[in-house]
Amino acid sequence: MKYLYLTLSSILVGYLILLIFIYFYQRNLLYHPTENNYQDDKIQFEYDEIFIKVDEKIKLKSWLIKKDFKKYKTLIIFHGNAGHLSNRIYKLNELFKLNINVLLISWRGFSGNEGSPTEENLYSDAEAAINWLNEQKISNNKIILYGESLGSGVAVEMGKRKNFNSIILESPFTSIENSAKIYYPYLPVKVLLKDRYDSISKIKKINSPIFIMHGKKDDVIPFSMGKEMFEKANNPKYSYFTSDDDHMMEFNPQLLNALKNFIEEY
Numbered sequence: 001m002k003y004l005y006l007t008l009s010s011i012l013v014g015y016l017i018l019l020i021f022i023y024f025y026q027r028n029l030l031y032h033p034t035e036n037n038y039q040d041d042k043i044q045f046e047y048d049e050i051f052i053k054v055d056e057k058i059k060l061k062s063w064l065i066k067k068d069f070k071k072y073k074t075l076i077i078f079h080g081n082a083g084h085l086s087n088r089i090y091k092l093n094e095l096f097k098l099n100i101n102v103l104l105i106s107w108r109g110f111s112g113n114e115g116s117p118t119e120e121n122l123y124s125d126a127e128a129a130i131n132w133l134n135e136q137k138i139s140n141n142k143i144i145l146y147g148e149s150l151g152s153g154v155a156v157e158m159g160k161r162k163n164f165n166s167i168i169l170e171s172p173f174t175s176i177e178n179s180a181k182i183y184y185p186y187l188p189v190k191v192l193l194k195d196r197y198d199s200i201s202k203i204k205k206i207n208s209p210i211f212i213m214h215g216k217k218d219d220v221i222p223f224s225m226g227k228e229m230f231e232k233a234n235n236p237k238y239s240y241f242t243s244d245d246d247h248m249m250e251f252n253p254q255l256l257n258a259l260k261n262f263i264e265e266y
Contacts, residue, residue: 023192023194026192026193026194027194030150030195033084033117041093042089044096045096049064050064052105052128052132057115059114060108061112062103064103065095065102067101069138071099072101073143073263074101074103074133075095075100075168076104076105076146077105077148077151078145078154078155079106079110079151081150084106084110085106092104097256098256100144103129107121119195119196144167145167145168145208146167146168147169147172148170149172149247150173150197152169153176153197155169156169156197156202156203157199157202159210160202160205163207165266166210166266167208167209167210168211169210170213170214171213171249172199172221173197173199174200174229176198177193200228200232203232204232209236209266210238211237211238211239211259212230213242213249214239214241215242215247216241216243218245227241
């Protein structure tokens with residue numbers, strides 16, 4: 001009996017230590033600025049590297065593909081939780097073929113930027129980027145928000161706050177809580193979480209046209225989450241669901257044509 005008591009006590013202590021570790025280390029599990037994928041792509045577009053000021057300390061390294069601010073809409077990309085700007089070259093190579101301007105920002109703590117990423121900090125970064133576009137005389141009705149993976153949570157929050165020309169979500173999740181429950185079913189994630197990105201509770205508050213794309217082979221964010229986001233979204237809404245894509249969509253002619261049609265419609 002004494003041995004059983006000691007064993008249970010050891011398990012409980014170990015579990016409490018794990019909870020404490022997860023609570024304080026969780027943002028390192030969520031944000032991965034040094035993880036680099038898609039490194040072999042060659043740049044096939046012209047761009048300017050700019051720095052968007054958030055405050056006196058934070059300036060966001062960004063890439064701007066400027067064709068014509070007055071003639072074309074501007075797509076602003078909120079990237080996912082890993083890597084730096086060059087990891088999106090494959091995507092920009094294809095978006096460059098469309099009649100749009102593109103602004104790709106990097107979050108604080110990413111791509112050499114000062115600061116640390118948190119939910120509220122990423123919202124502030126996104127607001128600063130939108131404000132910068134407004135300062136270039138680009139109104140919100142000519143701005144398209146593009147949220148990639150974690151960035152979808154930022155795009156949804158921005159779309160909830162204000163109306164934009166439209167919103168594109170790539171491999172979106174319903175909430176970090178729902179995602180964390182898949183990876184950590186043994187943890188009380190609802191209590192532990194600092195950054196929630198509760199997109200599913202916000203999607204109904206968005207009145208801008210929405211385009212959601214998700215692959216059924218996604219092993220990072222379940223396809224069911226993208227489907228649920230689409231079902232809960234207001235009209236007008238459009239989907240691009242595929243059987244072969246995994247977490248990051250393949251920017252093939254079919255996807256590019258779907259994006260082109262959506263962008264031109266609004």
